[in-house]
Amino acid sequence: MSLAIEMAHISKRYSGVTANDDVSISVSAGEILGLIGENGAGKTTMMKMLYGMVSPDEGDIRLFGKPVKITSPHVAIKAGIGMVHQHFMLMPNMSVLQNIILGQTPTQWDFIDEKAAVKQIDAIMDEYDMRVDVGEKIFRLSVGEKQRVEIIKSLFRKAKILILDEPTAVLTPHETDRLLEVMQQLKANGTAIIFITHKLREVMKITDKITVMRRGRVTGNLDTRDANPELLSNLMVGRSVDLNIPRNPYNPGKPVLELEGVFAKDKRGLTALHNVNFLVRAGEIVGIAGVEGNGQTELIEVIAGIISPTRGTVRLHHDDITGMSVRRRREKGMSHIPEDRLRVGTSRDCSIRDNLILNRYYQKPFSRNFLLDNGALLRFSEEQCEKFSVKTPDSTYLLGTLSGGNMQKVVLARELEVNPDLLIAAQPTRGVDIGAIETIHQKIVAVRDAGKSVLLISAELDEILSLSDRILVMYEGEIMAEFNREDATERKIAVYMTGAKKVKREIP
Ligand SMILES: Nc1ncnc2c1ncn2[C@@H]1O[C@H](COP(=O)(O)OP(=O)(O)OP(=O)(O)O)[C@@H](O)[C@H]1O
Ligand SMILES: [Mg+2]
Incomplete structure (x- = not known):
């Protein structure tokens, strides 16, 4: 050769x-x-x-x-x-x-x-x-x-x-x-x-x-x-990695997110969500499994407030948020790691620091009397880079100079730092190295263990299986089946991912 x-x-x-x-x-x-x-x-x-x-x-x-x-x-x-x-x-x-x-x-x-x-x-x-x-x-x-x-x-x-x-x-x-x-x-x-x-x-x-x-x-x-x-x-x-993250016993609390009869259309105007019903309780991770392109994107966008459903209701803490703006949803305790980090959720031409505070620059302690406090901003962003091991000389560098996986860490740092009641995590470990996957999984489990809710959407079945307390399988915009953590296996889920089978669910 x-x-x-x-x-x-x-x-x-x-x-x-x-x-x-x-x-x-x-x-x-x-x-x-x-x-x-x-x-x-x-x-x-x-x-x-x-x-x-x-x-x-x-x-x-x-x-x-x-x-x-x-x-x-x-x-x-x-x-x-x-x-x-x-x-x-x-x-x-x-x-x-x-x-x-x-x-x-x-x-x-x-x-x-x-x-x-x-x-x-x-x-x-x-x-x-x-x-x-x-x-x-x-x-x-x-x-x-x-x-x-x-x-x-x-x-x-x-x-x-x-x-x-x-x-x-x-x-x-x-x-x-x-x-x-x-x-x-x-x-x-x-x-x-x-x-x-x-x-x-x-x-x-x-x-x-x-x-x-x-x-x-x-x-x-x-x-x-x-x-x-x-x-x-x-x-x-430089070390071995263990992706079996220890977790507290499953002890779900009150419903935090509820979807009732939600329908939505995709960018082409075709039905993307068809009568979606489910809830996520406090203290649990609900995973959405499915082949990409089966409505997951629209599901995330409906919950996060980026698109409006054509029918149905979304509730957060029992309040109807169906028509609420993205910012108000965030203020009510929702946080969102978007699936396509370069399209939604970051700006490559802004500094790492600015990307870290996109969601809260107008709040205390960053903004006082309508002025940004640069010292507070810098301290905060340096701390975050350290905590999430974002590899950069300092946080005033442009986000665009970071490697792919390090950009993802910036988004994670920002979305987790607000201590959300509901974390929507879409493809949270896409493009990150195995060491960072371990850290991110630990942080997601920590959100759950602290009694908060996580909706996890991932194309990685391994990730869904290792993190979720309950698993919903999506196919062509519908929820086909629901599994508890202990009953779920890759093979069982795969059958529903292809649309070959559907189980009638009790609507919560
Ligand atoms: N234009 C640039 N200016 C400054 N630093 C840069 C620039 N391009 C890359 N770097 C730095 O060079 C290093 C290597 O980055 P590179 O993108 O090659 O990593 P990678 O191995 O591809 O990582 P990943 O798995 O996250 O994609 C990083 O620390 C990155 O911040
Ligand atoms: Mg790279």
Whole structure:
């Protein structure tokens, strides 16, 4: 096998941060390298250098044996590199087709042959069984669909080297399995693949070899057959991780959140929620299981006050809040970790500090006599960064400079700090490393143990099973079944997730 990619002795420093310190990786044609490591370890930065988005301070890159200077993504694409980014790089107001063919050189008479492109895209979607409506605008797509477009775009450009930066973080279990199959196919065709993920199961299943990073340096290079999850987590975060979080006995109290006969429509105007009824009591975690795109997004938005239901009632502490603004709901004790942290709930161009107080800047002690108290703000935000181990030199840095997982921690810090009566946690551990998953799970359980309520929505069945006291399964906008913690198993739940069965529930 010839080496497709060699990155040798690469270093990259930002003011105050060493993102990469003497890092070397190599991948052969027809090989899959797993690049893993804790949040902020420097994985994405390494890949941005390979894709020409950032230039290294030191080190050399060779592609197929030849030294190269990759000065821009354009150079990278021409050299046969495709990258599926951790945060989508799509144009929201353009169609799927336009996004995929963006940057293609027009053929003669300045004209792009769209028909031929559509045919080619169709063939790719058929081959890999990844369907997306090519005429649809990007902003109307779900997170999972956008990811699919990113992957199709790289395949359309016939990349020989493919970088996948946490592609499975936003995919459903079924989509993930499909992607892994696609990767196998690409590998068989001789593509060199770099696969970044926080899910050790995927690393063990699909990669040929693994490079582990921690704090900007390589902490291990091993063949996958010599690896195991325990060893990898030690190399990644410097300790073993235990996701069995101890909890108090189950002792639910009064209803805190109640949904009664709730119907809602999605962005396309189609029915997304159909007669949803349930309640969440004080002192319990209720988990919503289901394949993404079955109404979970709309359910969260109805409860958080982002969209209005077409019918039905939402109550918080017995008060009807169906028509209440987001801010009033928050003041009544609701807190919300949104599923798509870059679209809702953060601003990349504001400082970490400002992001930490978005929800309460107008309250004491941050605001006095209509003036913001900068000292109080800074003390608070530094404390939060410390508590949630947000990796940054200080909290005046822009949120956009943080690694993906560290942005998620900022959102968590803000939403948990207000000591909510009801925490809506949507995909709370998406993109965070296993060390941080442990911490976040502990904090969610602590909210419950303190007698507060948690509504947990997660595409990770493991997460739902390990945290929830009760589990509701959603399919096509309806609650199909309900399980108690002790009765729930992955297999039982999966049957209802596909809509194959439905149980008649006593409406609470
Ligand atoms: N433009 C920038 N300015 C300042 N610091 C930066 C910039 N880009 C990245 N960094 C820092 O470099 C470090 C490495 O970030 P990187 O995004 O490569 O991490 P990562 O391994 O991909 O983490 P994650 O798993 O959370 O995505 C982080 O500490 C990050 O804050
Ligand atoms: Mg990253």
